Amino acid sequence: MVTADIIxxxxxxxxxxxxxxQENRNRIAVHTPFMYQDGDHCSFLAVRSATGNWHLTDxxxxxxxxxxxxxxxLAEDRISRFHETTDFYGLRESRRELLLPVENDDFxxxxxxxxxxxxxxxxxxxxxxxxxxxxxxxxxxxVRDLIGSVISASSIEERWYDPNLDPDRVxxxxxxxxxxxxxxxxxxxxxxxxxxxxxxxYLHHATRGAKFTGVAIFNDxxxxxxxxxxxxxxxxxxxxxxxxxxxxxxxxxxxQAV
Amino acid sequence: xxxxxxxSEIAAILSEPKxxxxxxxxxxxxxxxxxxxxxxxxxxxxxxSRRQLRLRVSVIAHKNGNGFSVILSYVRRKKELILVRxxxxxxxxxxxxxxxxxxxxxxxxxxxxxIHWLTERYQAFFGKxxxxxxxxxxxxxxxxxxxxxxxxxxxGEAKSGYAKYHPLLE
Numbered sequence: 001m002v003t004a005d006i007i008x009x010x011x012x013x014x015x016x017x018x019x020x021x022q023e024n025r026n027r028i029a030v031h032t033p034f035m036y037q038d039g040d041h042c043s044f045l046a047v048r049s050a051t052g053n054w055h056l057t058d059x060x061x062x063x064x065x066x067x068x069x070x071x072x073x074l075a076e077d078r079i080s081r082f083h084e085t086t087d088f089y090g091l092r093e094s095r096r097e098l099l100l101p102v103e104n105d106d107f108x109x110x111x112x113x114x115x116x117x118x119x120x121x122x123x124x125x126x127x128x129x130x131x132x133x134x135x136x137x138x139x140x141x142x143v144r145d146l147i148g149s150v151i152s153a154s155s156i157e158e159r160w161y162d163p164n165l166d167p168d169r170v171x172x173x174x175x176x177x178x179x180x181x182x183x184x185x186x187x188x189x190x191x192x193x194x195x196x197x198x199x200x201x202y203l204h205h206a207t208r209g210a211k212f213t214g215v216a217i218f219n220d221x222x223x224x225x226x227x228x229x230x231x232x233x234x235x236x237x238x239x240x241x242x243x244x245x246x247x248x249x250x251x252x253x254x255x256q257a258v
Numbered sequence: 259x260x261x262x263x264x265x266s267e268i269a270a271i272l273s274e275p276k277x278x279x280x281x282x283x284x285x286x287x288x289x290x291x292x293x294x295x296x297x298x299x300x301x302x303x304x305x306x307s308r309r310q311l312r313l314r315v316s317v318i319a320h321k322n323g324n325g326f327s328v329i330l331s332y333v334r335r336k337k338e339l340i341l342v343r344x345x346x347x348x349x350x351x352x353x354x355x356x357x358x359x360x361x362x363x364x365x366x367x368x369x370x371x372x373i374h375w376l377t378e379r380y381q382a383f384f385g386k387x388x389x390x391x392x393x394x395x396x397x398x399x400x401x402x403x404x405x406x407x408x409x410x411x412x413x414g415e416a417k418s419g420y421a422k423y424h425p426l427l428e
Contacts, residue, residue, distance in 0.1 A: 019350075021368070031349050031368050037387045043349025043368060059320035060296060061348055067298065067316060068327060068388075070338050095319070096296055 030056075032115050036065060042118045046107065054102040056114045063096045066125035073121065077129035085124065089117035139219050140174055143188040146246060147177065150254040165208045171201040178258045185212045187236070190219045192228045199232040206235065213237045213256065217249060262381035263332075268341060271332060276303040276311055277416040283408075286315045290326070290400035302333075303413060312338065313413065317400050318346075324369070326400035328407050340388050342411065343374040344403040351391050355379060366393050371403075 017033035026048040034042045044058045066073050073082045074096070086092070090113065092099045098117070102110045144156060160176035161169040175186040185205065187198035195218075202214045214236040221229055221241040233239050240249050263271075282301035289297045298316035305311060310333040318325030324347040331340045347369040356362040366372050372391045380389035396410075397403040407413065 019368075029368070035352060037384070037389075038374060039352050039354060039387075039389045039391060040345075041349040041351065041368075059325065060318040061325065064316055064318050064325070064327070065348075068329060068340065068343060070300070070312075070314065070331075097320070 030111065032111075034115050034119055036119070036122050038068075040065065042115055044114060044118065046102070054105075054107070056100045056102065056110055058098045058114075058118060060096045062098055062118050062121050063093075066122050069125060071125040073124055075129070077131075078124065078127075080130060081124055081127065082121065085117065085120055089113050089120075091117050139190045140188045142243070143186065143217050144175065146243075146249055147175070147186070147253050147257075150250045151177065151257040155258055162205060162210065165205060165210060171204040172197070173201060173205070174198070177253070179213060179256050180258055181213075183212045184215055184253075184256060186215045186217065187232070188217050188219070189221075189224070189229075189232070192224050195224050195228050195232055199235065202232065202235055215252075216240070218242055262378060263339070263376065265378045268376055268378070271309060271311070272330075272341060272411050274305050274307060274309070274412065276305050276411065276413045278303055278313060278408075278413055280415050282313075283415055286313065287401065287404060289315050289317060290328070290404045292317070304416065310334070313407065315400065315404060323399060324371075326403065328400065328403040330407055330411055330413075339376065340374070341376045342407065343388055344394075344397060344407060345372050345374065345391075346400065346403070347371070353390050355383060355389070363392060366391055371395070371397060 014033075019031040021029035021031070023029055023045075028046040029043065030046060031043045032041060036042065044056055044061070046054055047057055048054050063073050072078070074093075082093075086098070090100065098114075098121070100110055100114045100117070140158065144158065147156065155178045157176040158174070160173045161171070162173075165171075173185045174188050175184075177184040177186060185202065187202065189195045189198060198216065202216075205212060206214070215238045216232050216236040217240045218224070218229070219242065221233075221239075238252065240252075243249075278301050286299055286301055289299045296317065296319040298314070300312055300314040303311040303313055312329075312331045312333055314327075314329040314331065316327045316329075317323075326346040328344040329340055330342045331338045333339075350368050351366040351370075351372060353362065353364055353366075357364040370393045372393045373396075374388040374391045376388055377390045380387065383389075397406045
């Protein structure tokens with residue numbers, strides 16, 4: 001068989017595998033040979049809008065298909081990847097439906113773009129959710145602003161080391177605040193490692209006779225393993241499990257700080 | 259999930275009586291009935307064997323109420339393995355093993371109500387995906403698919419004492 005025949009055969013096979021269903025003058029169903037992992041084929045519609053422009057739509061099938069395993073591509077921990085992919089292919093999402101305008105009547109290019117986008121988007125469900133960890137320094141700024149809203153900013157010393165008990169500057173206190181009776185040592189916790197370092201810092205100062213009130217403020221205590229968070233929670237005098245306690249945090253510092 | 263489920267294990271799970279909370283079933287049925295609105299919901303099922311099973315209903319707003327899925331899945335070690343998935347209308351489906359072997363149901367045409375089944379064969383060839391499906395006339399809407407799954411796989415409301423009528427317990 002000559003190469004020209006092979007090319008012609010492949011062209012004809014690819015074309016044969018495509019099927020179309022004209023539902024009415026404004027809607028054409030496109031059934032592609034491209035398959036998702038469960039054997040279902042990627043299919044979508046070419047729809048003419050009231051303005052006369054054509055666009056391709058999946059009518060919500062891609063997000064639904066990805067959701068069979070209980071995963072929502074539009075969930076907070078997946079949506080940035082979803083948007084990266086839709087932006088890359090030039091798709092728009094509206095009410096869980098994917099849309100691609102057909103520009104200059106180039107239905108062929110739109111067909112390939114939309115098919116590939118659908119397959120890629122369903123594959124996103126296989127990836128683990130994105131970990132969004134707030135940087136420790138960012139969280140410390142959030143906590144500082146929150147506390148600074150009820151007490152004088154000059155009362156706050158950030159990244160403080162006790163010159164007597166910690167001359168080598170090994171055990172940091174995220175924020176030291178002048179208190180009415182004793183100073184407040186505040187730890188703003190974002191991740192496992194920071195939680196453990198804060199627990200060690202707290203215990204270092206407490207066991208060497210420092211008089212202070214230890215305050216642990218978690219970005220999200222549930223996100224930190226029980227084994228890592230318990231040493232700090234059990235030793236700190238006051239604990240706030242998340243920033244949803246902002247009102248309580250403000251009330252505490254306005255009552256305790258100078 | 260460390261290993262695949264054999265056909266006999268799948269059959270044992272499917273034939274086991276399952277209880278759904280008394281408020282859960284009406285909630286899922288409501289989702290299935292309003293098939294013109296994009297919605298989804300799930301309910302965990304109770305079994306005597308303490309296996310964690312889940313019933314999931316999802317509806318697509320388009321497709322004239324024919325875009326839906328009703329799923330019965332097995333949750334183990336926080337991972338969900340779909341045992342059965344009843345689907346409404348979408349594109350064509352290909353059973354790859356049947357297509358290669360040129361026997362059985364190789365293709366399901368577009369816009370056909372169908373059921374995906376977890377099988378030992380497809381797990382062995384393609385991992386844990388639900389590659390095998392059969393066309394069906396057992397249901398024609400999300401609501402009737404939900405009823406079909408409940409009847410076929412012995413899912414009853416906890417308050418009704420449903421499980422005591424199950425043939426395996428007689």
